[in-house]
Amino acid sequence: MPPKSAPKKSKPRRRKFASPKLLLIWLAILILEGSGVAAVSAYWIFTPGQEAAPAAAQLAPTHFQLPEATPASAPTATATQAVIYLPTPTKTPTPLPPTLTPTAVATQPPSVASAPQPTDTPAPPQIQHVIIISIDGLRPDALFAAEAPYLDTLIAQGAYSPNAQTVSLSITLPSHASMLSGMLPEKHGIVWGMPYIGWPGMNGPTLFSVAHDAGLTTAMVFGKEKMNYLVLPNSVDQRFGADMHDSDIKEHALEIIQAGLPHVLFLHFPDTDRVGHASGWMSPNQLQAIAFVDNLIGEILAALESGGYLNTTLLIVTADHGGHGFNHGDDSPEDRTIPWLAVGPGVRVGVTLTRPINTYDTAATTLQALKLPIPPNWDGKPVLEIFK
């Protein structure tokens, strides 16, 4: 288990190699990083048996119980801002109940929410924070197959697309770069899965640099060391980025939230991808990993509720790519199709999005929600369909 890293202040892309010996060491590190060392360790965590089940059970939040008197099952409750993220007691823990299908939960027609209301209806609070959660390697059908009550509830209470697409280069670095920069890979410049000697660095702006330049606070927590290459100088106030596991990401997220939620927070959970590489996409192990991260997200939601942030936070949950077999990276629908969910104040409830969504729309939607200008050179467009 690598140690938790301190926030890094400098971008580590200017590595120099003074001698052939150092070059060999660097190549060896690259090989090790690419050979699935982390994947193997993640595999042990989620191998069915003694490790996985108790860990997930211990993480099952007990503080999400709504008061018994709350009529959360009524459709009107889902439109109440104060409880917008809370799982409803009507969720049954049995796997794959038919009511969990995104279309089935759209019990409240959008026209009801957007129709003219009596003048005493309070205006929805403005979005002051955006949290982007990327679950590495999460296929929408894997999310559907996994036991994930928190994410299922968020889908029921937000606007969701099970058919969003990542870029054609469906690997972690280029895809995340597009998600966070609003640009195609050929424009942001990260077209390799692992940086190489002489790589000139990423082209901006990113959503973080735009937000930071506008005076907003920003933070990133990610579980793969190489994602440090996605960070432009002077764009991120707090950064925890190293080869970590999902539970480490959650811990850093809680620290940040409890210290005061920044305007923009990016959280990357790496283990669903690692387990996919070790055990296969859609394997029981991977579905267990998704159930595990779902519980972690439940803890994060509880922290947001405790901090009073639910009424002012837009939450976007998505993935960088899918996968098939034991890998990903090609143009197949299994690799390119990703989930894309928005939930928060002013966001439509229980809606399945029909507009084609690409991962680079995530950055534009974030800036739109924060009322920041979207750079004209971006490929991404805000997903306006999510808003009431």
Ligand SMILES: [Zn+2]
């Ligand atoms: Zn990935």
